[in-house]
Amino acid sequence: MLATGGRAPEFTLLDQDGRSVSLSTLLRDGALILYFYPADFTPGCTREACTIRDLHNDIAQAGLAVAGVSPQSPESHRKFKDKYQLPYTLLSDPDKLVIRMYDVQGPLGIAVRRGTYLIDQARYIRAAVLADFRISLHEDFIRKAVALSAVGSARKPAKP
Helix, strand or coil, X not given: XXXXXXXXXXXXXXXXCCCEEEHHHHCCCCCEEEEXXXXXXXXXXXXHHHHHHHHHHHHHHCCCEEEEEECCCHHHHHHHHHHHCCCCEEEECCCCHHHHHCCCECXXXXXXXXXXXXXXXXXXXXXXXXXXXXXXXXXXXXXXHHHHHHHHHHHCCCCC
C-alpha cells in the first residue's frame, strides 16, 4: 500500500462505458474513496461492491465520490454495475498498471489485493486499508471516512 500522507499517482483508465477517466476528474467535486478489487462477479467482490452501494447515499452526502478498480474489461464492469445496480464508477485496468502504481498487486504480480484509499482533492492519501479477505474492514474504513468527511463538511463556512 502507498503511505498515508503521500501523493496519489495520477492515472487515466477506461470506465464501464469505455470513457477515459482520470484521477483528477474523479477528484473534481471532492475527496474520493478509491478501492481495488480482484474481479467482477466473484462472491467476495460482489459483497464488497454491494456494501459500498448500500452506503452510497451516506458517502455522497458526505461529499465523497467512489470508484472501483479491477483488471476486467469495461464490458464486464458494465454488466457487473448493471446487475448489482452500482451507483459509482468502475475502472478497467487490464494491464494492472494502476494496480501496481497503488501497490495492490498480488504475490508475483498475480491477482489484485483488496485495498481502499481515501484521497483528498489535492491528491493526498488521507487514509488506507489493505485487507484481502476481511471485507468488513473496508466497510468500517468507509464508514469512518464518511463520518470524518461529514464533520469536515459541517465545519466549512457556507458560501455567500
